[in-house]
Amino acid sequence: QVQLLQSGAEVKKPGASVKVSCKASGYTFTGYYMHWVRQAPGQGLEWMGRIDPNSGITKSAQKFQGRVTMTRDTSISTAYMDLSRLRSDDTAVYYCARGTRLKYYFDYWGQGTLVTVSS
Amino acid sequence: QSALTQPRSVSGSPGQSVTISCTGTSSDVGGYNYVSWYQQHPGKAPKLMIYDVSKRPSGVPDRFSGSKSGNTASLTISGLQAEDEADYYCCSYAGSLVFGGGTKLTVL
Numbered sequence: 267q268v269q270l271l272q273s274g275a276e277v278k279k280p281g282a283s284v285k286v287s288c289k290a291s292g293y294t295f296t297g298y299y300m301h302w303v304r305q306a307p308g309q310g311l312e313w314m315g316r317i318d319p320n321s322g323i324t325k326s327a328q329k330f331q332g333r334v335t336m337t338r339d340t341s342i343s344t345a346y347m348d349l350s351r352l353r354s355d356d357t358a359v360y361y362c363a364r365g366t367r368l369k370y371y372f373d374y375w376g377q378g379t380l381v382t383v384s385s
Numbered sequence: 386q387s388a389l390t391q392p393r394s395v396s397g398s399p400g401q402s403v404t405i406s407c408t409g410t411s412s413d414v415g416g417y418n419y420v421s422w423y424q425q426h427p428g429k430a431p432k433l434m435i436y437d438v439s440k441r442p443s444g445v446p447d448r449f450s451g452s453k454s455g456n457t458a459s460l461t462i463s464g465l466q467a468e469d470e471a472d473y474y475c476c477s478y479a480g481s482l483v484f485g486g487g488t489k490l491t492v493l
Contacts, residue, residue: 301482303431310388311423311431311474313482327481361430370478371421371436378430 268292270362270376277382283350286379288362295343296320299365301372302336302347304358312358316365317345352383389414389475389485396491402463405488407475408456415456419478422451422460425487426471434473435460467492 273287288300301316315326317336324336335348345362360379363372390408397403407414407422414420420438423431433442435451438458448463458477462469470492475485 303484310487311476311484313476313484325481363431369436370417370419370482371433371476372423372431373433373436373442375430375432 268364268374270364270374272360272362272376272379275380275382277384278352280353280383280385282352282383283348284352284381285346285348286360286362286381288345288347288376290343290345290364293364295338296340297367299367300336300338300345301363301365302334303361303363303372305361305378306355306358309358314347314360318367319345349381352381354383357381357383387483389477389483391473391475391485391488393486394489394491396493397462397465398493399465399467401465402461403465403490405460405462405473405475405490407458407460407477407485409458409477409479409483410456413456413477413479413483414453414458417478418453420451420453420458421476422449423474423476424469424471425474431474462490465492 269291271289296319299316302314317324319338338345362376364374418438422435424434425431438453439451450461452459473488
């Protein structure tokens with residue numbers, strides 16, 4: 267069965283960077299996009315961007331361009347999301363979610379990773 | 386890219402039907418047949434309920450249905466059950482992907 271297993275919670279200081287991992291299993295990792303979506307406490311969902319694990323090509327939301335880096339390691343079926351220059355309003359649960367090429371929905375989600383930004 | 390507009394809350398009694406709207410523009414909801422809906426229970430990851438406006442993934446009850454008219458998409462839940470109480474989010478392609486603000490469904 268498809269599973270996306272994310273890394274554990276993080277606490278970071280403002281200005282620092284955080285790297286969240288998402289290990290995929292149960293399907294061909296390079297056959298699907300991996301998206302990143304975040305949710306601030308008590309707030310809605312926000313799409314951050316996606317990576318094509320086959321090519322490494324990424325596309326990010328304009329809001330995060332220049333601050334987010336998405337990478338992957340196909341040898342271990344793992345995607346990564348690195349967010350830099352953290353601010354307090356980056357405090358959120360970060361999800362990875364699988365997406366089908368040329369389709370625009372997320373069929374499987376990771377369990378979420380809480381990132382807390384606090385001085 | 387502005388978020389899609391959803392009502393903050395809706396409610397219904399068990400067995401009734403409720404409809405949640407998701408209003409965008411011709412650049413997102415109205416321009417593409419790529420609207421999806423997600424159910425999220427507290428403390429849990431979202432779950433895909435509807436994709437491509439009206440398609441249901443396997444395992445999702447046929448009580449859940451989706452539709453679209455112009456710039457507004459809708460999720461209808463018929464035969465409400467207690468376990469349907471959750472937050473619901475719409476999402477549309479718009480060059481990138483944009484979510485609605487979410488709707489809290491209360492089953493009375």
